[in-house]
Amino acid sequence: MITAEWKPIEEMVGYLRGHKKVLVIGCATCVAECAAGGEREVETLAPLLAMAMQNDGNPIEVKSATLERQCEPEFLEAISEAAADADAIVSVACGIGMQLVAEHYADTPLYPGVNTTSLSIREEPGLWTSRCAACGDCVLGLTFGLCPVARCAKSLQNGPCGGTRTDGMCEINQDTPCIWRLIVERATARGRLEDLTKVRPPKDWSNSPAGGPKRMLREDLRS
Amino acid sequence: MANNSTADFQPQITLLYCRQSLAAEVKAVQGNRAGDGFSVRLVLLPCSSKVQLPHLMRLLEQGCDGLQIAACPEKACQHLVGSNRAEKRIARGRGLLEQVGMGAERLGLDRGAGLSLDDLMEMAGQRAEAVRALGPNPMKGV
Numbered sequence: 001m002i003t004a005e006w007k008p009i010e011e012m013v014g015y016l017r018g019h020k021k022v023l024v025i026g027c028a029t030c031v032a033e034c035a036a037g038g039e040r041e042v043e044t045l046a047p048l049l050a051m052a053m054q055n056d057g058n059p060i061e062v063k064s065a066t067l068e069r070q071c072e073p074e075f076l077e078a079i080s081e082a083a084a085d086a087d088a089i090v091s092v093a094c095g096i097g098m099q100l101v102a103e104h105y106a107d108t109p110l111y112p113g114v115n116t117t118s119l120s121i122r123e124e125p126g127l128w129t130s131r132c133a134a135c136g137d138c139v140l141g142l143t144f145g146l147c148p149v150a151r152c153a154k155s156l157q158n159g160p161c162g163g164t165r166t167d168g169m170c171e172i173n174q175d176t177p178c179i180w181r182l183i184v185e186r187a188t189a190r191g192r193l194e195d196l197t198k199v200r201p202p203k204d205w206s207n208s209p210a211g212g213p214k215r216m217l218r219e220d221l222r223s
Numbered sequence: 224m225a226n227n228s229t230a231d232f233q234p235q236i237t238l239l240y241c242r243q244s245l246a247a248e249v250k251a252v253q254g255n256r257a258g259d260g261f262s263v264r265l266v267l268l269p270c271s272s273k274v275q276l277p278h279l280m281r282l283l284e285q286g287c288d289g290l291q292i293a294a295c296p297e298k299a300c301q302h303l304v305g306s307n308r309a310e311k312r313i314a315r316g317r318g319l320l321e322q323v324g325m326g327a328e329r330l331g332l333d334r335g336a337g338l339s340l341d342d343l344m345e346m347a348g349q350r351a352e353a354v355r356a357l358g359p360n361p362m363k364g365v
Contacts, residue, residue: 009322043277047284048323054361055324 001030001121002094003128004037004114006045013052015111016088019060023086024049024113025079025101026066027093034128036114037092039066045092045113070097076104083108119150129176136207136214142200144186151179157203159196160184232359234351236263237282238343240293241271243301246337258344261351265343271295271332272305276316283320283329286363289354291346292332299336306334328353329360 016022024046032038046064053060063082067075070093083089083105091098092113102110119132133150139157140147149155153172160180163171170176187193205211236258242251251267268274271294279290292313294306310332317327331353333346 009319040275040277044280044319047277047280048319050284050365051280051320051325051362052323054365059365 001033001119002096002116003034003118003120004031004092004094004116006036006041006092006114007112009048009052012049012090012111012113013056013058016049016053016060016090017056017058019088019109021061021086022049022063022088022090023079023082024062024064024090024092025070026064026091027068027070027097028066029069029071031093031097031114032066033122034120037094041092042066045090049090067093067097070094071100073100073104076101134209135203135205136209136211137204139203142195143183144190144192146179146183146186148179148183151176156180157200232355234261234288234354234359235286236261236289236291236347236350236354237266237287238263238291238293238347238350239266239268239271239274240338240343241268241295241306243270243299244293244295244335244338246339249339252340256344258348258351261348263344263347263351270300270302270305271309272300272302274309274312276312276319279316279330280319283325283360284362286360286365288329288360288363289350290330291350292330293338293343293346294332294334296334296336325360326354326357328357 024042026032026037026039026042028038035041042064046062050060050062063086065079065082067078069075070091086108089101089105089108089110090113091101091110093101095116098110098112118130119134120128121131123129130150131147133147135149139149148157153170154161160178164178164181165171165174168178168181170178184193184196187196245251253265253267256263256265271292274292282290292309294309295301297306300306313330313332316330320329321327331350335342
């Protein structure tokens with residue numbers, strides 16, 4: 001899922017000074033799963049913003065709504081009346097959903113209530129960890145299903161760096177396992193450690209975010 | 224933080240309590256009660272884990288001066304981890320209230336078993352005292 005985290009409320013207050021009627025909108029999909037932007041979080045944030053603005057000396061009227069998805073235009077119509085009535089929108093969807101709302105309701109300023117942070121899984125309750133970096137050239141078939149792009153601080157492709165801790169954790173973050181240790185362990189368990197010695201062609205990074213804005217076209221799906 | 228403190232401030236407290244925390248012979252009560260220098264609305268919960276931040280924040284947005292949760296002792300929760308979940312939510316809520324300038328002390332949780340109505344009123348009174356230093360809820364009457 002796409003994960004996000006609330007921005008500091010102080011930052012949101014800074015955005016909202018000068019506004020009077022604010023619509024806080026959430027998304028019931030990815031950001032709901034990571035407890036940042038679903039209905040529960042929207043209904044927590046909306047009164048908090050009202051209180052924060054009151055204490056800031058800039059009282060606002062706050063309304064709230066949670067869309068099924070903010071990244072699909074079909075779902076945005078549900079807030080058309082509320083958006084028309086608001087002079088600002090705070091979105092706690094991912095950056096994708098936020099931009100679609102900003103485009104759809106272009107006359108109303110939109111402010112982010114979250115920072116979009118990663119493509120992660122919920123590893124255990126209350127803990128989300130990266131699994132994908134949308135690099136555009138998946139190597140999971142070569143690395144036994146463990147991603148060295150998203151899960152290595154240096155995105156190393158040919159084995160661990162020299163910084164792996166003695167307990168097998170990453171030198172950058174002691175709570176993160178060295179992914180190359182896990183790759184080697186899985187390869188060993190499958191009796192295929194030799195596979196990791198094979199020379200691979202250079203990874204194609206041109207299809208990654210570093211290659212510029214992505215534009216994916218499927219002629220068979222176009223009208 | 225807004226300082227609306229007044230000498231005659233009578234905090235309005237909402238106390239949400241777990242029905243399991245009451246003594247067996249105590250009849251569960253709900254509704255408004257007057258305390259010494261404060262008023263309290265008692266709300267019965269099947270378990271303290273039923274408290275959710277949206278509900279608590281809405282109550283404060285609507286002008287309640289302070290919120291008190293009464294939960295069972297850690298090892299006595301009928302839902303095993305219910306009171307622990309409530310405690311974590313309250314800790315997060317207190318942090319958020321501090322961020323928005325309302326003051327963490329507007330929200331609190333205490334544990335107890337075999338509680339009487341007097342015990343609940345005492346808890347509410349302690350919350351009222353904590354809130355008194357913050358003054359009335361700035362959202363009152365908004």
